[in-house]
Amino acid sequence: MIIWINGAFGSGKTQTSFELHRRLKQSYVYDPEKLGFSMRSMIPKEIAKEDFQSYSLWREYNYSMLKYVAAEYKGVIIVPMTIVNPEYFEDIIGKLRTDGLHIQHYTLMASKHVLQKRLRSRAEGKSSWAAKQIDRCREGLADQIFKEHIDTDHMSIEEAAETIASKANLTLEPDTRGRFRKRADRLLVKLKHIRIC
Secondary structure (H helix, E strand, O other): OEEEEEEOOOOOHHHHHHHHHHHOOOEEEOOOHHHHHHHHHHOOHHHOOOOHHHOHHHHHHHHHHHHHHHHHOOOEEEEEOOOOOHHHHHHHHHHHHHOOOOEEEEEEEOOHHHHHHHHHHOOOOOOOHHHHOHHHHHHHHOOHHHOOEEEOOOOOHHHHHHHHHHHOOOOOOOOOOOHHHHHHHHHHHHHHOOOOO
């Protein structure tokens, strides 16, 4: 099974994905952004596109790689990735579904105010690239193709992960961590996913 967690930047995709990963015995977090940042470093600036998702090669590679990993790996594959363009959605998720793969897609929704607050907590102000995408993402992700929507304005990361697990009929391990350990785990995920572009 593949669980694709979509949402605007700051919606909690990565933290929710790693919370699921911690509490699912056999799971793997697959990060499509890694290829995007790698491609960005290998393409001359004169022909580079602003958004690496615009490269058909990025979509083709992630489709092929997810198909391969799903065929070989017997656990749950968790994919935290914002995809707002319906064509790009079909190029990866639609094709995988056509191939018969079991994909559960969830979009974490949040108000503009909450997204801005969450981005500020990771040192991204109003002029950051992620903050400038909020309106585009919120409008695009409201489309029916990006259902199932989960409103996270008043949800903790644990609650978002538990909601997804329940909808996907997955049983999570109990969370026995204390408050300090939870904060430390979240901070570690945040630090590992700081993007310097």
